[in-house]
Amino acid sequence: MKKERFTVTGMTCSACSARVEQAVRKLAGTEEVSVNLLTNSLQLRYDEQQTNPAAIIAAVEAAGYGASVKGAKAEQPAPAEDPLQRHAAEMRSRLIWSVAFLLPTLYISMHGLFAQLFGLPVPALVRTVFDGPENAITFAFAQLLLVLPIMYLNRHYYIAGFRNLFHGAPNMDSLVGMGSMAAAAFGVFAIFRMSWGFGHGDLALVAAYGKNLYLESAGMIVTLITVGKYLEARAKGQTGQALEKLMRLAPQQATVVRGGKECVVPVEQLAVGDEVVVRPGERIPADGTVVSGETTLDESAITGEPMPALKRAGDRVTSGAMNQRGAIHFRAERVGEETTIRQIIRLVDEASASKAPIARMADKIAGVFVPAVILIALAASGIWLALGASVEFAFSIAICVLVISCPCSLGLATPVAIMVGTGKGAENGILIKSGEALETLASVDTVVMDKTGTITEGRPRITSVMPLGIPREELLAIAAGLEAGSEHPLAAAVLSVAAEEGVSSRAMTGFAAALGRGVEARADGHVYLAGNERLMAERGIGLAPVREKLDALAAAGATPLLFAADDRLIGLLGAADEPKATSREAIKRFHALGLSVVMLTGDNERTAEAMRARMGIERAIAGVLPEHKAAHVKELQAAGHRVAMIGDGINDAPALAQADVGIAIGAGTDIAIDSADAVLMKSDLLDAVNAVRLARAVLRNIKENLFWALIYNVVCIPLAAGVLYPALGVKLSPVIGAATMSLSSVCVVLNALRLRFFRPAHAAAEAGRRREAAEVIHNAKEKKEGSMMEKTLKIKGMMCAHCQQHVHDALSKMAGVTNVTVDLAGGSASVEATREIPQQEFAQVIADAGYELVG
Template structure:
């Protein structure tokens, strides 16, 4: 068997070799070759021994993404949906189609996420299936989306105004006499009953036209045996209107008593109230996607490039890689790049949540959407508009909002059966009451009330709206959650595994201790740093950076020598200087007995000791360690307070690991873990039925991130780690890991509240509408009140989800 797979997450030739090695380890693989340029894996294999899924899993465990070359994923904007049943209908018809691997509809966002096999089905065929089901696909998704939303809201408002203008006088005419309001004699129900009825019919017609969509979609879906919310409204109000026409006929032939049995005002009011509810719901739903809109608006529409020493303003979309862009004070940076001239501070809080402006000078990276504060800079473009960090963030948030969380499945199952069951209940209860009371008007009222009050909208909105707001809030805080599933799983994890280097610690060596003997500390550091400036060792670089930050003098060095594995030698101001470990000192026969105890003390604290000798005499010891990040201890404390077990993983020796573990107070630590064994640690906890959150930042963390129930990457880490993770912490602050777990808990709690009220509303509302209270001497439910309650249920669910916008993490 031969096949081609698309590989994501590769950045260099080493990545392609890693993918090849991972696949070749599988039994049954005859050939595996990666083309890095086109990001493609060609495989020849025995399909009896290994499957496509096995190959994809092997690539993912290596820290990369993979999918069959002929498998595509697209997101389509769907118009014409009015409730959760519509979403379920689209999923069902697509699910029955050959070649569709997965189809998920987000009713709140009106988006379809579909994964399909291009060898079996084309995108045009998918669109055709959707249209045959009674819905439309909006072309040019990104361009039209914003305008469509605005236009849809304006159209909804126009229809609402039309309905309200005609419904208010209709209500006055139909019910004014009950309140002794003055009614013109020409349309008085006693003196001119036929005119009274005809005027109501005339006023009802524009309202029905304003709500025509309910009838067009409702009856079409009913004919196709896929009834939805529109079908309930269409059947209920049509029954009231048809009965009204029958009443007009009776009045015309002399049965004027029927003037008391007109239900035109009920039909018109139901339509008006539902249009009002839909308009309020749409406005509230728009607020749930504000996070995406804010991110999109961060990127300026125009950019100033330098070409032939001239400043040219062009649209940001036309900026190319290698262009030189000029950004003045107060302007937003249009695309990603590297500064080549100038110096400024840049506010990146919109992208990372970090409030302190960052210094940018030659060699610094700048990112689209950030604000240049007080200086001018020129930078060379490294990524086009579609590939910027901002664009990646927008894609991640959109994907998270489009894909369903597991908790949504319950609502999907219920809404799929809901409408047919409601229609059955309305028919049965109406017939039962007619048999008992012989009152056609009463049974009609029951029929309409049940249909109108039972709307699955609240069920359909319960989950996606909360996920939209929750993932959007995460993006505001600098936490990118890639899927609804990850958002749901975060708060359920039992064990949090933390990689040490770059996650708990800074990830780079720093001077932590200085002990000088018969010499000033500054002079000691000055001599050491002068030598280490010429060294390429990370520990030497730490000493030099420390001296540079403190403004300590650096001297010229002669006769410099680097002794691999030992240290450095040189002459400064005609004095012989040695900087290195105990082996270097012994090689040069220098007595270190006076500092051995101090070296032992700092070694127990996880520090690396560098000895400084001047003219063959030890003058001091410099301790170097990977410093713990400022917020790591507080973050671990917060996670432990959430009843999660916190475990630190590191490749360091036991003493260094214990020192860091004691400082940040983790529950456990595992030292001397080889990079390839981190995923095995994850598996070990999973074998004990523990759900695992893995937090890491490096290439060697990628397999563990992919293996964990939730993988969380530090934003400053490698692209491969970020690609493998379910959650990305843009600020590289471990506190955000604690915040994301709390945000997950709050979001799922919000979803459960929404689902509870949606179910509770229908469990209570339908029996009341069916006349249960009447059996005990209570009132019947007026259809107009049922319509108001139905609209309120959807709006209340969305408003409850919007409470998540007020989420404030514990500091």
């Protein structure tokens, strides 16, 4: 199945989008057809053996609309060529000219009423030319001549409206066009009747029709609708601002080193392996790894992380990030459409064009709405004629019903909210792939999360080494040899502790992995094992001698790594993976949202229980192999729960796919994970909380919009039909109907735009993150050399190069200080001064700079 997007032209309301969607669904081999009124797009999957783009375009055209394949350039238009903004500009020009012709029309038709109501003087020339039965034809023709340009400027309503009517698919344009054209036609008919009256000396007939021309209504209806459409277009233009900002992050050119020389090339010409040069003030044009240089990057627009990131040789860089300080050379590894920024743009664009399940209700209503309104208009006018009302009265009722009905608000209720919501998520590093995922996420009641790399840092460290019958160095050498070829986080911890103690790994061969249990290898005629209790039990190696030690490690929340030679245990290492600074706060917020939290881990029950208690989680499922995580998710679903699974997006792929909503966390440069419905650009569980909050806000907004759209039509259509006229004498005019209809659509769009004020809840966790990141070992020393003083200060709270500079500047300004060196990595500062400076003075200066002196 191939996924394709098309641009659809000519749609104006939800009846249009429903008709296009219905026409395409009828084609064999099409699936997941979604038509978005807001973005004028069609998105679907189709079997290339059964249909093709030409057939899809033909189906859309047969329905009365235009279509074309949305190519790469159309998918990512330059902000200056944004179609929504261009449409708003065109609408503004049309509106200005319409108002220019409408104002004199209104003055001519209503100058007498203005004089009565507001005491406005009427020039003698106006009275001479337009007042009195003798001037009735002049009065009518003047209005007709002024209304015709208005109708021409807004001819779209008539052309598209009647075309769709004749195709058997009337839409909002049909209602507006019919109402305005009927008013104009009645005015022309009135001119003929007045001409007849003059020719036959029937001045009473002339006077009667001279007061019921409806010509100003013909111009007023389309002008007021255009006012609403212009305001709507402006508001809709704002919905795409997040996408526009993302587009601006993608550089158009890059500086590369080829043949030993620097040259500037379009980003489309970048190739994998190119050496790219990025200087201060430039954006990273591709994903890659720093080869040389050092700088700080502002990645906030990509990840939502406000703190600049320090980058040195070997560090990864992400496309779209802004280079702040130094110049770097990096090797391009992902270019073109594979870069992070391009994938983000594509995901946000596709999500904004998708449809939430709740939109199906609006589509079903829209499919019958316009025909029903036309029937109501005809029935209402017929009933009033049967009750003895005048033709003019019944005619006014029909026009009012036609123009007050608003299918636009139904069509805009969901796509505007989804576009704003997904755009707002992207601004904060939360990528939600579709409207369906957004709606489902809002309704989950259970959150299942992996432990390693999700709740914890995913970088365990060895906290204890317990050899059994062999020297410590030998145990570490064997452990390092077994883990040398593994990419598992625990292997990295083992290799790290061996390197720290200066132990070389023992060379081994014949590696064999036991998935989820450990590894086996051979050296010096022995078979060595490294793994968990399950592996040792399978090999018949008893653990009774170390049971107390295993229990103690588990109670402390550490994971035991067992090592055996042949059939005997030779030692164990304890590894602890510390929770992320924000994990506990995130879990607390999940509970506040009414969600149950379940932790899945491959650790033993005691280790899992220690982490569960520490994090405040209701339930922990221990000893879970990667391939069994999906089964546990399925069990929860079978029990009636709607489940969101949070994992790293790779090992947890089956569980992510099984869950109602899969959330990939910590996948900053691998954002196109097919198994996940949402991707968090940072390894921060608080973003998962914000994703749920955002989804609920969007769904609530959609329901508000649909309620407004439905209640508006339920109340206004009967009023327009005159149900209150017999009892209260209340009757809406066509002009008021048109104004009310425009207001309805504008209100729906403005309500959706409130989502732009959504703010992520990170404030409470930021302090914890800073404390966790800035933990240091207390160690200070003082030394005097004559009148000079040298002091090393341990400072808590420095996180980036900016912090380093702030501390340097603050200390340098102290009286007597002659030299300051700040070590960001070590969390310390060395100060030389010509006087003895008390510790309290240092503490005050550091505190004033926003940090803490701890030694």
